[in-house]
Amino acid sequence: xxxxxxxxxxxxxxxxxxxxxxxxLKSELADYAPVKGCMVIRPYGFALWESIQSFLDxxxxxxxxxxxxxxxxxxxKFLQLEKEHVKGFAPxxxxxxxxxxxxxxxxxxxxxxxxxxxxxxxxxxTQSWRDLPILINQWNNxxxxxxxxxxxxxxxxxxxxxxxxxxxxxxxxxEMVNWALGAxxxxxxxxxxxxxxxxxxxEAEKFPGGNQTLSYEILMPxxxxxxxxxxxxxxxxxxxxxxxxxxxxxxxxxxxxxNSWGLSTRSIGGLxxxxxxxxxxxxxxxxxxxxxxIVPITQNPAIMKFCADxxxxxxxxxxxxxxxxxxxxxxGWKFNEWELKxxxxxxxxxxxxxxxxxxxxxxxxxxxxxxxxxxxxGLNVKKIIKDLLEEIQINMFKRHKKFTEENTHDVSSYNxxxxxxxxxxxxxxxxxxxGPDCERKIKEETxxxxxxxxxxxxxxxxxxxxxxxxxxxxxxxxxAY
Amino acid sequence: xxxxxxxxxxxxxxxxxxxxxxxxLKSELADYAPVKGCMVIRPYGFALWESIQSFLDxxxxxxxxxxxxxxxxxxxKFLQLEKEHVKGFAPxxxxxxxxxxxxxxxxxxxxxxxxxxxxxxxxxxTQSWRDLPILINQWNNxxxxxxxxxxxxxxxxxxxxxxxxxxxxxxxxxEMVNWALGAxxxxxxxxxxxxxxxxxxxEAEKFPGGNQTLSYEILMPxxxxxxxxxxxxxxxxxxxxxxxxxxxxxxxxxxxxxNSWGLSTRSIGGLxxxxxxxxxxxxxxxxxxxxxxIVPITQNPAIMKFCADxxxxxxxxxxxxxxxxxxxxxxGWKFNEWELKxxxxxxxxxxxxxxxxxxxxxxxxxxxxxxxxxxxxGLNVKKIIKDLLEEIQINMFKRHKKFTEENTHDVSSYNxxxxxxxxxxxxxxxxxxxGPDCERKIKEETxxxxxxxxxxxxxxxxxxxxxxxxxxxxxxxxxAY
Numbered sequence: 001x002x003x004x005x006x007x008x009x010x011x012x013x014x015x016x017x018x019x020x021x022x023x024x025l026k027s028e029l030a031d032y033a034p035v036k037g038c039m040v041i042r043p044y045g046f047a048l049w050e051s052i053q054s055f056l057d058x059x060x061x062x063x064x065x066x067x068x069x070x071x072x073x074x075x076x077k078f079l080q081l082e083k084e085h086v087k088g089f090a091p092x093x094x095x096x097x098x099x100x101x102x103x104x105x106x107x108x109x110x111x112x113x114x115x116x117x118x119x120x121x122x123x124x125x126t127q128s129w130r131d132l133p134i135l136i137n138q139w140n141n142x143x144x145x146x147x148x149x150x151x152x153x154x155x156x157x158x159x160x161x162x163x164x165x166x167x168x169x170x171x172x173x174x175e176m177v178n179w180a181l182g183a184x185x186x187x188x189x190x191x192x193x194x195x196x197x198x199x200x201x202x203e204a205e206k207f208p209g210g211n212q213t214l215s216y217e218i219l220m221p222x223x224x225x226x227x228x229x230x231x232x233x234x235x236x237x238x239x240x241x242x243x244x245x246x247x248x249x250x251x252x253x254x255x256x257x258x259n260s261w262g263l264s265t266r267s268i269g270g271l272x273x274x275x276x277x278x279x280x281x282x283x284x285x286x287x288x289x290x291x292x293x294i295v296p297i298t299q300n301p302a303i304m305k306f307c308a309d310x311x312x313x314x315x316x317x318x319x320x321x322x323x324x325x326x327x328x329x330x331x332g333w334k335f336n337e338w339e340l341k342x343x344x345x346x347x348x349x350x351x352x353x354x355x356x357x358x359x360x361x362x363x364x365x366x367x368x369x370x371x372x373x374x375x376x377x378g379l380n381v382k383k384i385i386k387d388l389l390e391e392i393q394i395n396m397f398k399r400h401k402k403f404t405e406e407n408t409h410d411v412s413s414y415n416x417x418x419x420x421x422x423x424x425x426x427x428x429x430x431x432x433x434x435g436p437d438c439e440r441k442i443k444e445e446t447x448x449x450x451x452x453x454x455x456x457x458x459x460x461x462x463x464x465x466x467x468x469x470x471x472x473x474x475x476x477x478x479x480a481y
Numbered sequence: 482x483x484x485x486x487x488x489x490x491x492x493x494x495x496x497x498x499x500x501x502x503x504x505x506l507k508s509e510l511a512d513y514a515p516v517k518g519c520m521v522i523r524p525y526g527f528a529l530w531e532s533i534q535s536f537l538d539x540x541x542x543x544x545x546x547x548x549x550x551x552x553x554x555x556x557x558k559f560l561q562l563e564k565e566h567v568k569g570f571a572p573x574x575x576x577x578x579x580x581x582x583x584x585x586x587x588x589x590x591x592x593x594x595x596x597x598x599x600x601x602x603x604x605x606x607t608q609s610w611r612d613l614p615i616l617i618n619q620w621n622n623x624x625x626x627x628x629x630x631x632x633x634x635x636x637x638x639x640x641x642x643x644x645x646x647x648x649x650x651x652x653x654x655x656e657m658v659n660w661a662l663g664a665x666x667x668x669x670x671x672x673x674x675x676x677x678x679x680x681x682x683x684e685a686e687k688f689p690g691g692n693q694t695l696s697y698e699i700l701m702p703x704x705x706x707x708x709x710x711x712x713x714x715x716x717x718x719x720x721x722x723x724x725x726x727x728x729x730x731x732x733x734x735x736x737x738x739x740n741s742w743g744l745s746t747r748s749i750g751g752l753x754x755x756x757x758x759x760x761x762x763x764x765x766x767x768x769x770x771x772x773x774x775i776v777p778i779t780q781n782p783a784i785m786k787f788c789a790d791x792x793x794x795x796x797x798x799x800x801x802x803x804x805x806x807x808x809x810x811x812x813g814w815k816f817n818e819w820e821l822k823x824x825x826x827x828x829x830x831x832x833x834x835x836x837x838x839x840x841x842x843x844x845x846x847x848x849x850x851x852x853x854x855x856x857x858x859g860l861n862v863k864k865i866i867k868d869l870l871e872e873i874q875i876n877m878f879k880r881h882k883k884f885t886e887e888n889t890h891d892v893s894s895y896n897x898x899x900x901x902x903x904x905x906x907x908x909x910x911x912x913x914x915x916g917p918d919c920e921r922k923i924k925e926e927t928x929x930x931x932x933x934x935x936x937x938x939x940x941x942x943x944x945x946x947x948x949x950x951x952x953x954x955x956x957x958x959x960x961a962y
Contacts, residue, residue, distance in 0.1 A: 031606075033551070033552040033598070034556055034559065034598060034601050034602075035552050035554045035555070035556060038552035038553075039552070040549070040550070041549055041550040043547035043548065043549045043617060046547070046548050047547070047548075049550075050548065066524035066527070066528070067524065067528075067531065068521070068522055068523055068524045068526075068527045069521070069522040069527055069530075070514070071514040071516050071519035071520070071521065072519075072553075072591075072622055073575075073638070075515055090582070091581065091582055092581060093579075093580070093581075093582075094554075094577050094580040094581075095577060095578065095579040095580065096575050096576060096577050096578075096591065097576065097577075097578045097579065098575070098576040098578060098588075099576065099637075100572065100573060100574075100626035100627070101571070101574075107579075108516060108575075110553075110591070117514070117515060117516075121512060121515075124512070125512075130809070136524060140622070141553055145580040146581070147581065156580075157553055159550060
């Protein structure tokens, strides 16, 4: 009988980066593709993405935004219309030069993002204010060629959704930009049990071609921040670049206002990093493809029947339950494998459980066992299991929030700033004058960049952590993925 | 007030091809992309694709097949491993030669289909029979560069699902190939109200690199056939090309058996062609993004309230209902637009309806009006509407089946064959000796190719329609998209 290959799982505390890759490969979330920098998302990992899609798509549709599909290829000249935009993306483009056996007259860019091709169409579809707003989203794949890649976190191809809405006023535009960030925050909090800091990006860190970028920054266990999504106020920049106007109610020409917002498969990387432990994945119940695994201790018919009945009962409550019926694996091997796969609850069923009517429950988040009093099965068990799943979900979110708060440092001297970044890292809250020079030097000297100015932050009086000049806002800094 | 621009809709009977393009553009299903041969699927068209996805994905998951994601790029050398495969796809490839600002050492093919990149991974993941079957599907975009394109029917990029399963025996493999065709047939029949002929492709028409291809052939109103999906028994061909073996139960090396099966956005083209009429789209209720539109005849508050209440009632029955509240358009304009959009049922609400309690119902498939007796609203209306939607769905399928049967010709002389293909077209059932020469010559002389040998066809005695030699099967022939 195969022994579960535990030795090869590197400890999270010993080598975080290797642990991360290890867990993803061994839990079969993903694998390296034969094309450098690309990944294969395996069924267990893709089920996580399907959960995210289903949760977020519902919010998107409730907002009245509809899905569509725009082509993967963008004519090179389109990308060049918005100067900042092309500058930002040029180093990472993949280019098709041959198609149908012939050299193309005009090269085609594999989309790194779809602003340009979408706005070219929007321009064609709109004449007056009556044709606005346009509320469109698409779920697709994009390519940004990367030298150094990291499973889920940074890959040359990734999956995401990109919302692209257009309005007649800046106010409506901002409302949508904020709505999108709120939808992302809800997805992270309620589905993925991840806490983060919503806020505004600095000029240097914002989207190329946009006016303002919002982001939700999530702290990882190694003290680095993950930019987990973005929502951009693009102003009228692309409308002007495309010479796109519509007639307003008074018959005057108006440049429409655009916004775009995206959340990608990178989110799964954050989920793995933040919650996982030395035994592997730890999945929040709301997103877990399998919420409960029932493991028969031995394979006798009475036990197998009990397991099947229990599964049926729990499935009727819309819970995602599996019974591990494999004959060739021991119960211990199965325990380890399902722990690696991060399944929130394990029920261990042996003859003792059947005789006593008392069930043994293992919860993955706390790695603790408890008993469900008799009768084993029926209403009692269903209610206790459902409550426990909810408790685990809340516990995991609270734990991550606590971790983030404990690793957020209010800092007022640059020496302290440097020391923190050299040792424990984490978020630093510090005054910054908002000058690009200070921002650049801090990054050069500490690898920490500005992450966000938190939403709703109140102006205060202070001095810049770097240049000591007056500053009125405390920004979040961190080293970032 | 704008007059609905009806004049520009070309009649289906006058110019089928222009009518088709016209209807797609005007009903806003899709538009031409700025990249030659590519299309933009607009929200109304994408909603159809979402319906197809949701219907088919459910069947796929019930079969135990799980979704995953493989990279869009395939190393050139992978595609070359299977000789027939590369020969079949070479003329239509799009090739990335530059990425991240550098000329690539190895060119990357934008996937035309994913057999090669998937099997390379499958090989890595499997050691023994215990690792099989592999049951994986992916929903994605693929690129096959085309000189002549046609909205939905043939575009250089299209969306599809591609299932790729692997088994230890040929029997299991064939079972899956047949299952997939059955799932497609169910999707066409029950969701899209389209009838077709399931069967086996000839050697010349099968998938490059496969052993046998099944297809569902659907007859279009112009008498041409649409190959609406395919399901391939790939045998062990790719396993051998990739030198991929697993150990069987006796510890012997075994080449795994593969199958692949796909259904694409082409299906939407078939849906539009088969059901549409001079007024535009006609959508079967099961797939229609809007099943019922409520049009207030005038915009007085009592009427608007009545419409809103009725919408609420119908929504509670899980029906997809919209009220057209636009003030700037006349009721007549709205009637025309919703007819163009193919909405199955229209309810017209004026003060007469409110006073009498009798509702006016327009059904799109028959272009006929009827009355729902009082009381207007409540249980009565809900039941009648639901029954009517079912009736429309069945009626549309029956109509298409009848059309197909009426345009299927049993032919025993080649002169008759030619005459039919020169005039009315349609399906021809005729004996064929299964020799590639006859098949090629028939195609050269009549533009008709073999479509399928129908599933379950019994061997008969006959003579080949072309060479008069003995033949034992009646094949379906047609000109094809």
